[in-house]
Amino acid sequence: MLSPNSIYIDLEKLIEQYISKLETYSPQEFAHKTDESTWSLGQMYEHLIISNSFFYYQINNCLSQRKGQIGGDKNPTGENMYQYGSFPPIKIKIPETWKGPEPVAKAKQEYTKLLQTELEKLNLLITPLQNDSGEYKTFHAACGMLNAIEWYKMAEMHLKHHLKQASELETLFSS
Numbered sequence: 001m002l003s004p005n006s007i008y009i010d011l012e013k014l015i016e017q018y019i020s021k022l023e024t025y026s027p028q029e030f031a032h033k034t035d036e037s038t039w040s041l042g043q044m045y046e047h048l049i050i051s052n053s054f055f056y057y058q059i060n061n062c063l064s065q066r067k068g069q070i071g072g073d074k075n076p077t078g079e080n081m082y083q084y085g086s087f088p089p090i091k092i093k094i095p096e097t098w099k100g101p102e103p104v105a106k107a108k109q110e111y112t113k114l115l116q117t118e119l120e121k122l123n124l125l126i127t128p129l130q131n132d133s134g135e136y137k138t139f140h141a142a143c144g145m146l147n148a149i150e151w152y153k154m155a156e157m158h159l160k161h162h163l164k165q166a167s168e169l170e171t172l173f174s175s
Helices: 004-024 027-031 041-063 076-084 110-124 126-130 148-174
Strands: 136-140 144-147
Touching: 004 041, 004 110, 004 126, 004 148, 027 041, 027 148, 041 110, 041 126, 041 136, 041 144, 041 148, 076 144, 076 148, 110 126, 126 148, 136 148, 144 148
Parallel strands: none
Antiparallel strands: 136 144
8 A cells, every 4th residue: 555654754855966966067067968868967867757747736636626537547658666566677668659848958057946846745645645535547648547545656766866877967077
């Protein structure tokens, strides 16, 4: 059973890690791109903020029972992810049909406040999630139908997944 409190503790630790990492990057490192197909750290941070806003939107859709349905199942990919509590340990290439515009990074110093704001928003969801029956679900393109607490867990799994990417990007400017 997924617990909003335990997920929040993990979210808090992850966001603190991202904030701590921010302090170690120079502006040049934060913007560094090795090629057009590889994101900079700044683009990755922007992606995290955009994605978290999407997860927050979906959580609120479930809690207010809009833009979804009662019931529905995760697909095999979703079942696997939630069974293990993480994204698969592989690089994930977003299908072209799902891609939006490339993220445009803000200045490095803006992300500390943005991440703190995201954490505050996620904290405010704990009580509504505890009171949610979990019956109302909205569609996730890769996982199938998810309820509010599963979307909350998705935010945690997504942040955890991108820590690996951050480490890889760090090696590109440290070598």
